[in-house]
Amino acid sequence: MTTYSSSKFPLEIGENGWLKTSDSQYFAPSLDRDHTCEWLVIGSGFAGISAAKRLTELRSGDKIILIDAIGIGEGAAGQNSGFMIDVPHNINAKGDYLSSIKKDKDSISLNREAIEFSSQMVEEYDIPQSVYNKIGKLNGAATPKGISFNKDYKKQLEALGEDYHSLDSKQMSEITGSNYYEQGIYTPGTILIQPAEYIKRIVERLSDKIKVFQNSPIKKIEKKNNSWDAYTSQGKIITKNIIFAVNGHITNFGFYKNQLIHIFTYSSLTKKFDDSILKSDPSWGLTSSNPIGTTVRKIKVSENQSRLLIRNTWRCRQNLESLNSDFENSCQKHRKSFIGRFPNLNEIPFEFSWGGRVCLSLNGAPAFGELDENLFSACCSNGLGTVKGTLAGKLIIDKACKSNSSQLDKYENIEKPSLLPPNLLTQIGANLRIKSREMTAGRDL
Numbered sequence: 001m002t003t004y005s006s007s008k009f010p011l012e013i014g015e016n017g018w019l020k021t022s023d024s025q026y027f028a029p030s031l032d033r034d035h036t037c038e039w040l041v042i043g044s045g046f047a048g049i050s051a052a053k054r055l056t057e058l059r060s061g062d063k064i065i066l067i068d069a070i071g072i073g074e075g076a077a078g079q080n081s082g083f084m085i086d087v088p089h090n091i092n093a094k095g096d097y098l099s100s101i102k103k104d105k106d107s108i109s110l111n112r113e114a115i116e117f118s119s120q121m122v123e124e125y126d127i128p129q130s131v132y133n134k135i136g137k138l139n140g141a142a143t144p145k146g147i148s149f150n151k152d153y154k155k156q157l158e159a160l161g162e163d164y165h166s167l168d169s170k171q172m173s174e175i176t177g178s179n180y181y182e183q184g185i186y187t188p189g190t191i192l193i194q195p196a197e198y199i200k201r202i203v204e205r206l207s208d209k210i211k212v213f214q215n216s217p218i219k220k221i222e223k224k225n226n227s228w229d230a231y232t233s234q235g236k237i238i239t240k241n242i243i244f245a246v247n248g249h250i251t252n253f254g255f256y257k258n259q260l261i262h263i264f265t266y267s268s269l270t271k272k273f274d275d276s277i278l279k280s281d282p283s284w285g286l287t288s289s290n291p292i293g294t295t296v297r298k299i300k301v302s303e304n305q306s307r308l309l310i311r312n313t314w315r316c317r318q319n320l321e322s323l324n325s326d327f328e329n330s331c332q333k334h335r336k337s338f339i340g341r342f343p344n345l346n347e348i349p350f351e352f353s354w355g356g357r358v359c360l361s362l363n364g365a366p367a368f369g370e371l372d373e374n375l376f377s378a379c380c381s382n383g384l385g386t387v388k389g390t391l392a393g394k395l396i397i398d399k400a401c402k403s404n405s406s407q408l409d410k411y412e413n414i415e416k417p418s419l420l421p422p423n424l425l426t427q428i429g430a431n432l433r434i435k436s437r438e439m440t441a442g443r444d445l
């Protein structure tokens with residue numbers, strides 16, 4: 001008998017501001033008895049909800065269960081900064097620049113496929129613009145190094161034939177209300193979401209067609225003849241197929257050993273403030289032109305009130321446990337980055353600070369495919385899970401249901417996550433690299 005078990009489960013870090021300010025009242029029950037189904041989707045993040053949705057389309061007559069270890073919207077899917085980005089996000093600044101064009105074109109077409117799939121859900125489920133807003137994003141530069149990153153980015157966008165606008169410091173200041181940025185690039189295709197609200201609303205609507213359980217960690221799965229038994233503390237689920245949509249937690253079950261990098265990153269959200277104290281566009285989102293730099297978002301919360309979100313700091317923790325000191329240091333950095341950008345808002349405190357997990361592979365490849373008979377993985381979204389998770393969730397169902405497409409072929413042709421040194425060396429190496437980049441980021445952080 002084949003058994004895979006996990007002794008580690010997700011934990012919350014701090015207080016997730018998106019969840020605390022979400023309007024959705026949706027809560028799913030916990031599993032309290034045994035169930036039988038054809039499809040069990042483990043994990044209710046972007047990959048899990050997308051897999052569940054696709055199953056309702058391709059296997060509408062089958063019994064489908066979606067289960068999560070914690071509350072719906074509490075995981076990384078509800079903690080992120082909400083940038084669903086269509087264009088390449090990692091600036092391929094150096095090296096054989098043109099050889100990346102084909103790869104980038106494929107990646108853009110897959111990202112747009114994912115965004116299209118999510119847009120259809122949004123339309124079908126009446127999700128409002130305040131939760132899913134196609135508003136584009138800024139790539140802000142506050143240092144000469146940041147400007148040089150943006151120069152390379154512009155070159156790349158031009159070579160790809162992608163739409164963008166360059167913005168000078170005055171235009172950046174008019175949009176953001178901050179004099180901090182020297183220069184920026186605007187790309188129009190990004191959707192800004194309220195991530196916790198997005199996840200909760202979609203799962204609530206899915207629950208009309210499928211069974212959903214929260215606060216029910218899967219501890220063990222066991223292969224029995226033609227089916228799988230998945231165990232929680234309160235009961236088991238007997239199922240024909242299992243989809244792992246647990247991102248980095250897949251390593252807890254013994255898969256992709258020494259192939260995945262586990263990174264934590266952190267956010268803070270201010271209290272509401274009156275719009276009269278920050279003259280800027282009503283809503284905007286900015287990622288730093290320097291990949292290690294600070295993400296900022298302005299979120300409209302009522303007719304004349306807003307909040308600002310700050311995200312920065314990366315730390316590699318291969319045991320999937322964040323240190324309290326990492327969290328505390330990140331909160332101090334958030335404050336410094338906030339005051340630097342908005343000195344006139346120095347009286348506005350943060351109301352919520354939190355952290356969450358991101359899963360990467362060294363070569364940027366997903367952990368995607370069939371792991372055992374009728375046991376599938378749609379994991380490792382390489383830090384862009386709003387889009388890559390959505391895509392992997394849809395395509396893993398296409399694969400499991402043998403619904404072939406050119407997008408599935410493209411995705412399956414991506415290489416597998418490459419092998420890493422042992423965990424301790426990976427962690428030391430990654431953290432040294434992160435820290436040296438942070439030290440040279442200057443005002444972009």
Ligand SMILES: Cc1cc2nc3c(=O)[nH]c(=O)nc-3n(C[C@H](O)[C@H](O)[C@H](O)COP(=O)(O)OP(=O)(O)OC[C@H]3O[C@@H](n4cnc5c(N)ncnc54)[C@H](O)[C@@H]3O)c2cc1C
Nearest residue numbers: 043045046047069075077080081082083218356384385386
């Ligand atoms: C602060 C922060 C900011 C970020 N900003 C962005 C951004 O702006 N744009 C972007 O694209 N990405 C961003 N990310 C990354 C993004 O959130 C993730 O890539 C994305 O959530 C991955 O989606 P997923 O569905 O693959 O996995 P997850 O969202 O991690 O979902 C996996 C789910 O599996 C559940 N699970 C795990 N183990 C078990 C088990 N044993 N039993 C049952 N359930 C289990 C977890 O509880 C979790 O809910 C950010 C992340 C963080 C933390």
